[in-house]
Amino acid sequence: MRQLLIALLLVAAAGGVAALVRRRAVPDAPSTPRSHTAPVQIDRADFERPDTPWLVVVFSSSTCPTCALVLDKARVVASNEVAVQDAEYTACRRLHQRYGIDAVPTVVVADSEGVVRASFIGPMSATDLWAAIAEARQPGSSPEPGLGRDLS
Numbered sequence: 001m002r003q004l005l006i007a008l009l010l011v012a013a014a015g016g017v018a019a020l021v022r023r024r025a026v027p028d029a030p031s032t033p034r035s036h037t038a039p040v041q042i043d044r045a046d047f048e049r050p051d052t053p054w055l056v057v058v059f060s061s062s063t064c065p066t067c068a069l070v071l072d073k074a075r076v077v078a079s080n081e082v083a084v085q086d087a088e089y090t091a092c093r094r095l096h097q098r099y100g101i102d103a104v105p106t107v108v109v110a111d112s113e114g115v116v117r118a119s120f121i122g123p124m125s126a127t128d129l130w131a132a133i134a135e136a137r138q139p140g141s142s143p144e145p146g147l148g149r150d151l152s
Contacts, residue, residue, distance in 0.1 A: 036103040036106075036121050037100070038101075039108060039119075040115070040116050041114055044110065044113075047083070047087075049083035052081060052112070053081050053112050054081055054082040054083070054137065055082070055084075055111075056082060056129075057107070057110070058071045058087065058106075058107050059089075059095070059096060059099070059101040059105065060086055060088050060104050060105050061089040064104050066105060067104050069123065070120075070123055071086050071105070073124070073125075074107060074129060077129065105123070106120070106121050107119060107124065117135075117136035118132035118133065118136050120132070
């Protein structure tokens with residue numbers, strides 16, 4: 001009987017210690033996802049062909065397979081009116097820092113004044129890029145005028 005009483009006291013003591021430890025434990029802080037953003041204004045002099053009416057910049061990294069696919073889609077829109085430039089991180093680190101690029105691929109569509117009219121962070125379809133450029137060049141021309149714009 002005495003051994004049973006000692007065992008019950010030890011179990012009760014262990015339970016009390018466990019409860020105290022659980023109460024004092026600090027839960028991990030909830031993680032907050034970072035919201036990546038694209039620049040809203042760029043200096044056209046920082047990029048090739050600053051005299052063209054439109055500029056599409058693909059901020060990329062050579063280690064990013066998605067970046068290569070996005071760059072291929074962007075190069076298709078190059079013309080006399082639309083300059084397309086790859087701002088690869090290793091070669092254009094200063095541009096990534098200046099414009100706060102912290103996620104690749106980031107695509108910006110800027111007008112002749114450097115105002116970013118559309119942007120994409122991450123992969124996008126060629127159709128979406130074409131539609132965003134068309135809408136930027138001629139408002140009302142796209143059936144989805146919000147493509148490439150943060151409407152939050």
